[in-house]
Amino acid sequence: MTITVLRLGHRPQRDKRLSTHLILCARALGAERVIYTGMKDPRLEEGIANVVKEWGGSFRLEYTSSRRSVIRNWNGKMVHLTMYGLQAHEVINEVKKNEEPLLIVVGGAKVPWDVYEEADWNISVTTQPHSEVSALAIFMHLLQGDAALQHEFPGGRLKITPNPRGKDVDVEGGRRKRGSAKTKSSELT
Amino acid sequence: MTITVLRLGHRPQRDKRLSTHLILCARALGAERVIYTGMKDPRLEEGIANVVKEWGGSFRLEYTSSRRSVIRNWNGKMVHLTMYGLQAHEVINEVKKNEEPLLIVVGGAKVPWDVYEEADWNISVTTQPHSEVSALAIFMHLLQGDAALQHEFPGGRLKITPNPRGKDVDVEGGRRKRGSAKTKSSELT
Numbered sequence: 001m002t003i004t005v006l007r008l009g010h011r012p013q014r015d016k017r018l019s020t021h022l023i024l025c026a027r028a029l030g031a032e033r034v035i036y037t038g039m040k041d042p043r044l045e046e047g048i049a050n051v052v053k054e055w056g057g058s059f060r061l062e063y064t065s066s067r068r069s070v071i072r073n074w075n076g077k078m079v080h081l082t083m084y085g086l087q088a089h090e091v092i093n094e095v096k097k098n099e100e101p102l103l104i105v106v107g108g109a110k111v112p113w114d115v116y117e118e119a120d121w122n123i124s125v126t127t128q129p130h131s132e133v134s135a136l137a138i139f140m141h142l143l144q145g146d147a148a149l150q151h152e153f154p155g156g157r158l159k160i161t162p163n164p165r166g167k168d169v170d171v172e173g174g175r176r177k178r179g180s181a182k183t184k185s186s187e188l189t
Numbered sequence: 190m191t192i193t194v195l196r197l198g199h200r201p202q203r204d205k206r207l208s209t210h211l212i213l214c215a216r217a218l219g220a221e222r223v224i225y226t227g228m229k230d231p232r233l234e235e236g237i238a239n240v241v242k243e244w245g246g247s248f249r250l251e252y253t254s255s256r257r258s259v260i261r262n263w264n265g266k267m268v269h270l271t272m273y274g275l276q277a278h279e280v281i282n283e284v285k286k287n288e289e290p291l292l293i294v295v296g297g298a299k300v301p302w303d304v305y306e307e308a309d310w311n312i313s314v315t316t317q318p319h320s321e322v323s324a325l326a327i328f329m330h331l332l333q334g335d336a337a338l339q340h341e342f343p344g345g346r347l348k349i350t351p352n353p354r355g356k357d358v359d360v361e362g363g364r365r366k367r368g369s370a371k372t373k374s375s376e377l378t
Binding site: 014017018021022024025027028029051055083084085086087088089090113116117121122124125126127128129130131132133134135136137138141146148149150151153159160162163164165166167168169180 | 305311
């Protein structure tokens with residue numbers, strides 16, 4: 001099952017960092033694409049394109065002015081993440097049975113009712129207020145299990161080797177940047 | 190094991206919404222407290238206090254000017270979430286054995302080396318860049334399993350009843366607000 005995330009109602013001034021975090025979360029956990037609505041934001045797109053170039057993979061960010069056309073023309077199933085929905089851990093097995101492309105819709109400020117109506121599942125993570133970023137992260141982890149944490153991102157310039165106490169980054173071409181508590185912190189960010 | 194989150198380097202202008210999301214994520218998934226450093230931010234504190242009042246539970250947000258004193262005086266174990274650390278799904282069983290109070294440290298912009306040194310575990314979620322909000326969410330879910338999604342928040346004014354297609358909110362005193370695709374959207378947010 002491929003995963004696409006539809007982020008509603010992006011506002012460049014107010015949401016730039018949150019949308020960036022949300023989009024990077026989708027990418028890191030294996031979505032192949034995020035489509036966003038609201039205001040088109042070249043700086044957001046540029047920031048994400050830079051991450052993809054540096055860190056690899058074939059993730060794409062796309063803008064659309066029409067939420068309705070994405071939803072109406074979606075050839076697969078649709079989950080809407082909302083704090084009012086059914087508990088994620090209770091419906092996840094049903095969603096997992098799906099093999100069609102999955103669209104995960106994540107609100108902005110106010111989600112129009114047609115999204116609730118057209119979703120195959122309206123799903124909540126905890127029914128408490130928190131964040132679309134944490135809701136998306138946990139939902140994608142529930143959906144894929146720990147495979148969500150092990151996607152490959154070929155072709156990037158940078159790759160981290162997990163390290164218990166410092167920083168270890170492979171840079172394309174065989175160079176290696178390492179840092180530890182004994183390295184000057186200016187050498188690595 | 191109780192969970193406290195230490196959020197480093199909050200900047201009111203730049204981070205208000207991200208810190209709010211991070212703190213609400215910690216609360217929703219069962220942390221009993223978030224301590225933050227950086228600049229003290231009364232608006233952040235007020236926003237969180239309002240959520241706790243409305244939605245219940247005994248979660249607390251505290252400010253400290255000294256990261257070092259929180260870490261040095263911590264009576265328990267400490268996890269530092271960093272993209273450079275060991276893979277969360279590979280070390281989680283070791284962390285789960287801990288029964289002492291757990292401090293989860295989550296960066297801001299640049300995390301000083303003493304945090305890497307003093308942590309019992311430096312832990313990464315995917316080793317890809319994404320968000321401290323998604324990293325914290327997935328780590329807390331790995332740590333507690335689906336119990337992370339089922340914490341109780343007694344004493345709040347509002348409580349959601351999960352709904353497959355609309356909004357169903359119990360308001361203290363027996364009042365109930367319901368919305369569906371057939372309700373005018375202005376009736377409920």
